[in-house]
Amino acid sequence: MLANGIIGHMYGPIESKRHNCALLASSGLLHELDTLGQFCIYGDQAYPLRRTLISPFRGAALNPEQQQFNTAMGKVRVCVE
Numbered sequence: 001m002l003a004n005g006i007i008g009h010m011y012g013p014i015e016s017k018r019h020n021c022a023l024l025a026s027s028g029l030l031h032e033l034d035t036l037g038q039f040c041i042y043g044d045q046a047y048p049l050r051r052t053l054i055s056p057f058r059g060a061a062l063n064p065e066q067q068q069f070n071t072a073m074g075k076v077r078v079c080v081e
Contacts, residue, residue, distance in 0.1 A: 021047060042073055 002008045011027035024030065024047065033039050033052035040052045047053055056073065057066040 024053075042077060 009027070009029050009032070011023070011029065014023055014026075029041075030050060030052050033041070040054055043053055043055050045055050045058060047055055049055060056070045062070070
């Protein structure tokens, strides 16, 4: 879902047995985002980091900027299932 509430990319239906990373790869969404060059997806830590796919900083020893990023993004993250 985009920030304005519009669904920007539809893919499926797909069996729920597949891992979310496999579904993301087969959807072609990351390739589409690469071609646009100005958008990225914020996902949870299960996803691999890419130029167009970011996730929270990990670890126990985060610096203040990393903690601030995680807090700010956690407040606006929308779960889409």
